Amino acid sequence: MSDLVKNIFRLAIFILVQVYVLHKIPSLHRFIIPYLYFLFILWLPFSITRIGLLLIAFVTGLTLDYFTTTPGLHAAACVLIAYARPFIINLLIPKDTGEFNYREPSPRAMGWAPYSVYVFVLTLMHHTYLTFLEWMQIGTFLGFLIKVAGTTGVSMLLIFTVELLFPRKIKFRTNTA
Amino acid sequence: MRNIFLFIRRFFTLIVFIVLQVFALWMLFKFNRLHQATFLGVANEVTGTINTQIDKLDDYFHQGEENRRLHKMNDSLMNLLQSNFDFPDTTERLATDTVRVDSSMGIRRYLWRPAKVVYNTITSEKNFMQINRGSRGGIRDDMAVLSSDWAVVGQVVNVSPNFSSVMTLLHVQSSVSASLKRTGDAGTIRWDGKDPRFVLLEGISKSADVKTGDTVLTSRYSYNFPPDKLIGRVANITSDPATGFFILKIRTAVNFGNIQQVHVVENLQREEQLQLQKETERKVDQQKKTTN
Numbered sequence: 001m002s003d004l005v006k007n008i009f010r011l012a013i014f015i016l017v018q019v020y021v022l023h024k025i026p027s028l029h030r031f032i033i034p035y036l037y038f039l040f041i042l043w044l045p046f047s048i049t050r051i052g053l054l055l056i057a058f059v060t061g062l063t064l065d066y067f068t069t070t071p072g073l074h075a076a077a078c079v080l081i082a083y084a085r086p087f088i089i090n091l092l093i094p095k096d097t098g099e100f101n102y103r104e105p106s107p108r109a110m111g112w113a114p115y116s117v118y119v120f121v122l123t124l125m126h127h128t129y130l131t132f133l134e135w136m137q138i139g140t141f142l143g144f145l146i147k148v149a150g151t152t153g154v155s156m157l158l159i160f161t162v163e164l165l166f167p168r169k170i171k172f173r174t175n176t177a
Numbered sequence: 178m179r180n181i182f183l184f185i186r187r188f189f190t191l192i193v194f195i196v197l198q199v200f201a202l203w204m205l206f207k208f209n210r211l212h213q214a215t216f217l218g219v220a221n222e223v224t225g226t227i228n229t230q231i232d233k234l235d236d237y238f239h240q241g242e243e244n245r246r247l248h249k250m251n252d253s254l255m256n257l258l259q260s261n262f263d264f265p266d267t268t269e270r271l272a273t274d275t276v277r278v279d280s281s282m283g284i285r286r287y288l289w290r291p292a293k294v295v296y297n298t299i300t301s302e303k304n305f306m307q308i309n310r311g312s313r314g315g316i317r318d319d320m321a322v323l324s325s326d327w328a329v330v331g332q333v334v335n336v337s338p339n340f341s342s343v344m345t346l347l348h349v350q351s352s353v354s355a356s357l358k359r360t361g362d363a364g365t366i367r368w369d370g371k372d373p374r375f376v377l378l379e380g381i382s383k384s385a386d387v388k389t390g391d392t393v394l395t396s397r398y399s400y401n402f403p404p405d406k407l408i409g410r411v412a413n414i415t416s417d418p419a420t421g422f423f424i425l426k427i428r429t430a431v432n433f434g435n436i437q438q439v440h441v442v443e444n445l446q447r448e449e450q451l452q453l454q455k456e457t458e459r460k461v462d463q464q465k466k467t468t469n
Contacts, residue, residue, distance in 0.1 A: 020231050023298055026434070033300050050190045058197045066220035068298065069305040069342055072204030079201060083194045133205065134302060 003045055003103070011060060014040045019067045032150045036158045037064055037074075038126050041082055042119060043168075045104045050086055057082030077130040081122045088121055106168055119159055120152075127151045209350075218337040221307070225340035228295035228307055236437065243437045246326050287403045288443045290315060292322075295340070299433045302370035304347040306331065308439060311339045316441055321402040325438040328407045328430035329353060329366075329395055333441065341441075346376050346408075347433055354399050355408050358392040360385055366393070366408060366427070373433055375412060378425040383416055385423070393427050400447050 018037035025034065041057050048056075061075030068074075089105065092114040102109035105118060128148050135144050185192065208217075292310040310316050322330045322343050331345035332353070344351050346368060353366040355378060364380035378393055391411045397404040413426035444450075 023300065025300075051193055054190070054193050054197055058201070061201070066217070067224050067296075068301070069217075069307075070205070070301075070303065071208045071217060072201040072206075076198055076201035076205065079194060079197045083190075133202075 007040075007044065010043065011040055011063075015060075015063055015067070018064060023068065032147070032154055034154045034158055035127070035130075035151060036155065036162070038078060038081060038123075039159055039162065041078060041085070042122060043104055043106075046089070047103070050083075053082045053085065054079055073130065073133055076133060077126045080129050081126045084125060085122065088118055092118055104168075107163055108167075120156060123155050123159070124148070124152050127155065217335060217342075221311075221335070221337035221340050221342065225295060225307060225309065225337070229309060232293070232295045239435045239437055242435055243325065247438075250326050284446075286444065286446055288445055290441045290443070292316075292341075292439050292441050294437055294439055297345075297433070297436060299347055299373040302349050304345050304373075304433070305334075306343040306345050306436075308341055308343055308441070309339070310441065311341050312336045313338045315443070316341045317443075319401050319447075321442040321444075323403075323406060323440045323442055324431045324436055325440070326430075327440070328409075329402065330431055330433075330436065330439055332401060343439075345433060346429060346431075347373050353402065353408070354396040355393050356396045357381065357385070357387065357411075358394050358405075360387070360391075362387075363396050363398070364425075374428060375426050376409065376429055378411070378427050379422065381423045381425060383421050383423060387411060387414055387423060387425065389414060393425075400450050401444060403442055403444070 014037045018035070022034045022036055037060070040060055041053075044053060044056065057078040058075050061073075061078030062071070064074045065071050093110060105115065107115045109115075110118065131144055131147050131151070135147070290310065292308040292314075294306055295309050296307040298304050306322075308322070316333055316336050318333055318336065320333045322332060324330050329346065331343045331348070331351065333341050334344045335342040346353065346366060349368055349370045351366075351368060354363065355366045356363040357378075362381050362385040364378045366376050366378055368376045381387060389411050393408045393411065395402040395404060395406045395408060407430045409427040409429040411425050412428040415424050415426075416422075417424050
């Protein structure tokens with residue numbers, strides 16, 4: 001399967017799961033919505049251009065927004081993490097994109113520790129921005145902090161569960177590819 | 178000129194980032210203020226179609242509860258039927274009038290339309306619901322939405338040809354005028370964004386005699402909601418030390434978690450009422466000007 005087809009399927013699955021399962025789960029606590037859909041952006045290939053990454057992230061966020069009737073909210077957060085992603089990958093693994101042995105970020109491609117840091121930083125960034133936009137009109141600062149911490153924790157848990165349950169069969173990049 | 182192009186080439190990613198970010202925020206703030214968004218009408222049609230399919234499956238899990246509610250409602254309507262009443266007095270009897278137009282009938286003020294909920298959340302601070310009836314089905318903005326047993330659910334904020342978005346009571350910007358059934362004191366229903374089982378009734382002065390368990394109904398002065406429809410019951414009374422008002426916690430009559438069928442109620446005289454209000458305001462303003 002080509003990268004394009006694979007990622008279109010992935011986007012559809014992530015959005016459907018987010019809208020019909022994770023948004024509908026009776027809340028664990030008052031406002032902790034378990035978020036997972038942005039893992040799609042974290043899983044995009046290394047080789048993608050930065051402009052492409054931004055546009056894909058915007059479309060991803062907007063698709064979710066139209067389902068949850070919050071136009072622009074998730075799109076803004078997604079664009080932010082898409083902008084930050086190349087910087088963080090460069091910090092963690094200082095290499096050219098051509099030198100990667102694997103196509104996309106995964107625990108196997110990056111090693112568990114750098115991958116965890118990569119996921120954690122972007123998750124925190126996404127949730128902080130999202131919660132900040134949501135709570136600008138109402139809410140207290142303490143509530144804001146609790147919500148960011150809570151949603152980040154739940155998201156990290158979900159992401160690691162997904163990584164362990166569905167290890168991606170990633171092809172080793174060869175010269176012929 | 179060349180420098181400008183070089184600058185754009187150099188910071189192209191940053192510029193794209195800022196443009197997308199500004200566009201997203203512009204959409205968000207515009208929506209928060211007006212509840213209108215770019216392409217929302219088209220997007221509503223697409224999400225609505227998918228939601229309808231998923232909802233068909235979801236229905237099986239709530240069928241029992243909805244059935245019970247409907248049966249109870251049917252029962253209460255059955256009891257109103259003419260055939261249940263006897264007229265023992267011979268001076269009073271039932272006769273069918275042959276005149277078609279009955280001047281004692283009155284004018285229809287509220288028109289009820291059924292609709293089905295296709296998507297609904299209760300976990301966010303701004304909860305919307307999508308229903309499967311839109312402008313083609315006669316729905317317009319600001320119409321009231323009541324549950325299948327006539328308790329208040331929310332208000333229509335956006336319509337597309339076949340679907341519409343409803344702002345439920347569980348939305349921090351929602352505000353519905355309400356009154357206590359026993360004392361008649363009027364206030365406003367809002368939500369603090371905390372517990373989806375409770376809403377707040379604000380604006381009841383401390384002189385009012387309120388007890389827990391009091392019924393809260395929709396106000397008679399609302400342009401959108403039909404009068405005397407159930408909102409909930411007082412669950413907790415606290416007095417606000419800063420103002421002369423109570424803060425009443427109301428347990429909603431509707432369980433927003435499993436709502437399936439709703440009625441959309443149109444006030445047929447709404448336009449006339451709004452027009453009258455506008456003209457009155459204008460008249461008063463003119464009078465002020467002439468007397469000054």
